[in-house]
Amino acid sequence: MSVLVTDASGNHALAVVRSLGRRRIRVVAADTTRFAQGACSRFCAGRAVYPSPENGVRGFQEGLIRIIETCRPEILMPMTERTILALGPARREIESRVGLAPLPSPDALRVAFDKQATIGLAASLGIAVPRTVVLQDPSDLAVLGARLSYPAVIKPRRSERLTADGRVTPGGPPEYCFGREGLQAAYLSVHRRAPLPLIQEFIPGEGYGISALYDRGRLKALFAHRRLRMIRPTGSGSSLRESVSAPPDMVEAARALLEALHWHGVAMVEFKRDARDGRPRLMEINGRFWNSLPLAVASGVDFPFLLYTLAREGRCPERFGYRLGVRARWLGGDARHLMEVLRGRPAGWTDSYPSRLRTVLDFLKPAGKDLHYDDLWLSDPVPFFAGLAGAVLRRLPGRVAPRRVPDLQGAPDA
Template identity: 40%
Template structure:
């Protein structure tokens, strides 16, 4: 009987990952640092465990994880988010003594997380990017402001979602805004602003240990929250072989192993897809690729345990998947909410799926609400209520 340990069970993407593995007969143990984690409530979660916070106490987390793997037999470990990937990749050799861990080494992982390094590697491999300015001294920004076109985007080298991203409309605002972001995210990038009107697309891929592509998939964003830029709330599978080629070219240049998503945005001025960033882990919209025919979690398990898998690049196009709660927030904050295409009120359809909602496995929805209640009331009060 096969066993896999999946971390970050509170993350929305943990639910389809746990379901995927469980539906293939794999016993899944899910872990997180909070008891009220969505994936714990899935019927495909065989057991759940609470571990020390990987962000607040990374040394305690790694010590706990090594001890847990020593005393329990797993076929693979899936660290699925930055919180756990950071310490796991740093201690990869030690962890691989006890189970298969299908991720890259820490140096490669950090190259993919650092947007500056990603852009440099992309340019070396003829992959289109927004015009980017690399700053090594904050005072350089004063002179830079006099010779570049506006608006521009200040973008942290490492951050999640839209955190730390600032749009600057005028020369006088660039230096103070840059200094403000620099205090929290040292030496952020300055990039040209790609105007609205072009599609946002993601190339999702799996590569084996020899950095050979074994699966690839493309989606386009239809809606996101926040409306100005953030996680997708509705997205659709599309056919884009040229984009897949560019995404795989970049990942192979990094000698990638495992899963990742390469994000592009089409510049409406020249209709060219330009690189935004690499998401060096499982992505939030993983459910879409699964229901479209490419089961990345199970394929990753096969690569980790068997060494390789038969390549799969065919999938159904026109499939849509939504994160209902996020889409509701988009609806509330979008002034054109009643003119959205497709309509927010389209809840059913043969090719419409949801990240979390499932008649087969309704538990994670309950887990989601319990989790939000726990956060709303605060940890201490919640513990007092359940003594």
């Protein structure tokens, strides 16, 4: 029994390594560096390095194939849009060498990875979405500006995109615009790195995630969480979240979307409960493992093992019950949340914003009832410090990178 996990720097990959490794399943963690946090876990049996898809998908594919040939895993689990997109044309070639963890069809992934396509599908199903505009030409901004409500959110259509020259590039974070005078600068900031982004109304309210595992269109597992703290208080991934009873209206909408796509594998559908009218509004579909995955595992829905079982046996048990009120904290993300709050409320921000004192006091609370940590485990501490070191190195002038060293598995550090 062996699994190759990509993108080992991510919290979700670390959760997969720990989940499977604790069950004595041999896990090889791969990334663009040997010092990814998942590769440093005591539950990881080996590590491997592949070229970054940002430098070219063909190099990534060739490096991944060499790792597969050397390590001989039974199952490959790609963790992010980046590696799923980079598999692209080589998907069949790779599947001839290793079992691929359940993934949706390319058409379903295209819709899930494209926020404009996702919103179009949701609207056709009667699911509430934020008011959204997509320009055909940036010159239309002058006319549009007077018709928008503010604040507005300018976000890339895709978190990652495959360029014409065969590279996968990140879309980057969204920008916020608080009035007509700032619209052009905010829009062009995103447009330069992710052409023709979406312009959406800002939705005030709490964020929720409905996580699911599907077996060829059949729901096998379900989990729901509520965001308690976000890395950026204006909107981003969460640093603290809590398991909750799945809201029926959100479950209905999430199921309608995923079943319309005949989903196969894992997904997390994000919503915000609109504070103005109480309706859930769709934000996006994460068509792969999500960053807050450790909470689901801690609450009793072990998505990594369920997906592994589905990949290996062609079926898996259903899992719909879980413990409520469980909290999971990403300490690294919470430190970033603290820094964001200490910088102060962004100019023009009209929604609620955390107080500095309350945030400092909350950050200093090391424990609480049923509180788990995504990254820092006393029984497996090294990944946290590896992640911390990586974050520091990325912020040094010149972005100092760790020196490549021969891989423990014998796979090339391509």
